[in-house]
Amino acid sequence: ESENKFNSIIKTAVDGIITIDTHGLMEMVNPAAQKLFGYAESELLGRNISMLMPEPDSSQHDGYMERYHKTGIPHIIGIGREVSGLRKDGSVFPFFLSISEVQLADRKVYTGFVHDITQQKVSEERLRRYA
Numbered sequence: 001e002s003e004n005k006f007n008s009i010i011k012t013a014v015d016g017i018i019t020i021d022t023h024g025l026m027e028m029v030n031p032a033a034q035k036l037f038g039y040a041e042s043e044l045l046g047r048n049i050s051m052l053m054p055e056p057d058s059s060q061h062d063g064y065m066e067r068y069h070k071t072g073i074p075h076i077i078g079i080g081r082e083v084s085g086l087r088k089d090g091s092v093f094p095f096f097l098s099i100s101e102v103q104l105a106d107r108k109v110y111t112g113f114v115h116d117i118t119q120q121k122v123s124e125e126r127l128r129r130y131a
């Protein structure tokens, strides 16, 4: 019952939720994240998270993760950051990324929360122009 409840929450969440392993390979992508990036689940599972971001981050993301594994110093985990996402159709959109580190019994995974801020950006730009 508690696992069902947990699964329903992830499935109906408005924000995208993506889980990756320590190599950056996607293990879970909820429906909101599939929709935001324009991919079916089967096109994402087992692939590197770097496919969902534009350059230069795309080529460097493995390196970002390696650096964290070596130094233990996070730059986004527990802090959050505004980043750019890359959709299947090639378009780029802004979102706020929060990441948490989850220690399972035998290994570690990362959960990323994808909060689309496209509309917020449009409103900000309007305010700036007409202020």
Ligand code: HEM
Pocket: 018, 019, 020, 049, 052, 053, 054, 057, 061, 064, 065, 068, 073, 074, 075, 076, 077, 083, 084, 085, 086, 097, 099, 110, 111, 112, 113
């Ligand atoms: C680190 C970008 C998605 C997991 C980073 C850094 C950047 C970045 C720039 C390094 C920050 C720095 O060193 O200053 C992006 C972009 C994404 C994305 C553009 C767009 C799709 C994700 C997702 C996850 C994730 C969805 C997890 C599911 C990590 C981890 C680190 C990292 C574990 C290293 C720890 C840290 O620096 O806090 N990412 N990321 N990333 N990212 Fe991503």
